[in-house]
Each structure stands twice: as C-alpha cells, then as structure tokens.
Amino acid sequence: MNNTLPNLPLALKSLFTGYIMVVGLGLLVAGGQILMTHGQADGKFGISVDDIVYSYYGDRTNSKLENKLNGSMKDKAPVEERTELIKWARDGADKATFESTIKPIVDQRCAMCHGHKHMMMSLPDVTQYDTLKELAQSDKGADITSLTRVSHIHLFGISFIFFFVGYIFSMAVGVNKWVKSILIFVPFAFLIVDVAAWWLTKMNPQFAWMVIIGGFGYSLAATVMLFTSLYQMWVLPYLKKESPH
Structure with missing residues (x-):
C-alpha cells in the first residue's frame, strides 16, 4: 500500500476524515468555551491580555x-x-x-x-x-490545585489529538521534509509553552502574552495540517486525474 494521503484506500480516507471533522469541530467548540469563560474575565467579550492576567494572576x-x-x-x-x-x-x-x-x-x-x-x-x-x-477575599487568580489538574488534563489530552493529527499529516505529499517535520512538532512545542505560561503568569502577569502565543501557535499549526490533509485526500487525486500530464 502506498502510504500517502492521495493514494490511501477509501476506508482509511473515511476514517481519517471522520477524525479530522470531529477534531476540527472540537477546536471550534473549545475556542467558543474560552471566549465565554476566560474571554469575559475583564467583563468584555473577546480574549485580551487582561483576561489572561485576571484568570491566572488575578485582579488583586x-x-x-x-x-x-x-x-x-x-x-x-x-x-x-x-x-x-x-x-x-x-x-x-x-x-x-x-x-x-x-x-x-x-x-x-x-x-x-x-x-x-x-x-x-x-x-x-x-x-x-x-x-x-x-x-470574597482578594482575587489571586487560579489556585495551584486547579492549575495542576487542568495542566495534566491539557497535556495528556491535547497531546493525543496532536499525535494523530501529525500522524495523518506525515503522509502528505509535496511538502519539504523539514517543513513537514517542523509543522508536526510545532503544536507540541506550543502546547508546552501554553501550559508553562499559565504557571508563569500566576507568578508574574508579564507572561500573559505567552498564553496567547502558545494557544494561537498550536491552533494555527493544527489547522494547517487538518486542511492540508483533507485537501490531499479528496481534492488532489481528482486534480491529478484531470491533468493532461
């Protein structure tokens, strides 16, 4: 079997597509959940640095x-x-x-x-x-117990998602091997940055920017891999068939 996305059997394409659709929907729902919780920490809709500071460091x-x-x-x-x-x-x-x-x-x-x-x-x-x-006491943000719980859930749960997203994308064709390797690794790196930034922001609000950078970084990389994988499984094979060459 040719283990590239355009040449996968229909059954595997269906499996991977179903997974990608659910993960993509999950990312959208997660974004909505963040907007409705952390995104309103400062009383205004939308994610801002103040939202991150209030959520982890607190508005003291x-x-x-x-x-x-x-x-x-x-x-x-x-x-x-x-x-x-x-x-x-x-x-x-x-x-x-x-x-x-x-x-x-x-x-x-x-x-x-x-x-x-x-x-x-x-x-x-x-x-x-x-x-x-x-x-009713001074707001010191997320407590250590909550941070520990959410950190281990975040690291274990999301890393599994990125593993399978990266595995599917590893079968993409026409992508430089170094670009592909970096793109597969990027979500894991930004996930670590994201979680580490929670703890750093808890100690110093100046690190709040890292939370936004970490979340945006792994979301963007995952989105690129998901759409590229869908394109190569379902669109690219038909473009090749229609090409006179």
Missing part, C-alpha cells in the same frame, strides 16, 4: 467574587442582586448578612451549578458561607 484590586460577577458570571443575575453580593464582599462578608440576604440570592441564581446537589465538576459550592467568604 477586587475580590474573586466581584470579578466573576462583573465578568463571566455577569449574565447570571440582575444588576441589583450582583450589586448586593459585591457590597457584601466589600463590607467584610459577615455571616449574619449572608444568612439573611446573600444566601437566598445564591440559592436562586448560583446553586444550579455551584450548589452541593448539582455541583459541576469541581466548581466551588457557593451556597456554603465559608466557601463564599473565601471568594
């Missing part, structure tokens, strides 16, 4: 609760209730006010995802006073 002029209510959680409660929560955090987050005023708001607006009965993954249970009081 305000509490984490206030930053969330003015950012990614802004649409989860009306302005009056968000103002009440922010005022409570600024005034010292006392327990009496929590029981009388804050808990009813939290139970109605937040408990669906952040309550102990319906908690999603490892989201904090903000129906508990001690948890919400901690969030």
Whole structure:
C-alpha cells in the first residue's frame, strides 16, 4: 500500500476524515468555551491580555467574587442582586448578612451549578458561607490545585489529538521534509509553552502574552495540517486525474 494521503484506500480516507471533522469541530467548540469563560474575565467579550492576567494572576484590586460577577458570571443575575453580593464582599462578608440576604440570592441564581446537589465538576459550592467568604477575599487568580489538574488534563489530552493529527499529516505529499517535520512538532512545542505560561503568569502577569502565543501557535499549526490533509485526500487525486500530464 502506498502510504500517502492521495493514494490511501477509501476506508482509511473515511476514517481519517471522520477524525479530522470531529477534531476540527472540537477546536471550534473549545475556542467558543474560552471566549465565554476566560474571554469575559475583564467583563468584555473577546480574549485580551487582561483576561489572561485576571484568570491566572488575578485582579488583586477586587475580590474573586466581584470579578466573576462583573465578568463571566455577569449574565447570571440582575444588576441589583450582583450589586448586593459585591457590597457584601466589600463590607467584610459577615455571616449574619449572608444568612439573611446573600444566601437566598445564591440559592436562586448560583446553586444550579455551584450548589452541593448539582455541583459541576469541581466548581466551588457557593451556597456554603465559608466557601463564599473565601471568594470574597482578594482575587489571586487560579489556585495551584486547579492549575495542576487542568495542566495534566491539557497535556495528556491535547497531546493525543496532536499525535494523530501529525500522524495523518506525515503522509502528505509535496511538502519539504523539514517543513513537514517542523509543522508536526510545532503544536507540541506550543502546547508546552501554553501550559508553562499559565504557571508563569500566576507568578508574574508579564507572561500573559505567552498564553496567547502558545494557544494561537498550536491552533494555527493544527489547522494547517487538518486542511492540508483533507485537501490531499479528496481534492488532489481528482486534480491529478484531470491533468493532461
């Protein structure tokens, strides 16, 4: 069997195409998820350096609760209730006010995802006073436990995706061997840059640019390999057939 993309049997082309379609859709959904979470950390839609800084280093002029209510959680409660929560955090987050005023708001607006009965993954249970009081402290960004968990998921999970994307692209024709080799390696390198930048930004906000560069770098390289592979499997063979030479 000729192990090049244009000459693969139909069954393998179908297998690779299905994988590429799902991975491509996954990349788009991941981008949307980033825009709706990190992308609203500064209260504005779209990824910016401030979003990265607030997500990992924190906005230490305000509490984490206030930053969330003015950012990614802004649409989860009306302005009056968000103002009440922010005022409570600024005034010292006392327990009496929590029981009388804050808990009813939290139970109605937040408990669906952040309550102990319906908690999603490892989201904090903000129906508990001690948890919400901690969030009312100065925002220091992502904690070490969360960074460790997300880092190992990111490294293991995405590296598997890049392995198969690179394997498919390695069968491409008409690409200089050095260009091909570099393009296959680039996503892994930028993935390491991306994750390392999370930790560096946690310590120093000046490294936030590295997060954007890392994410953009591996996304661009993966996109080039995915579209090139599709083109060579389905378009190139027919162009060769139609060519008089």
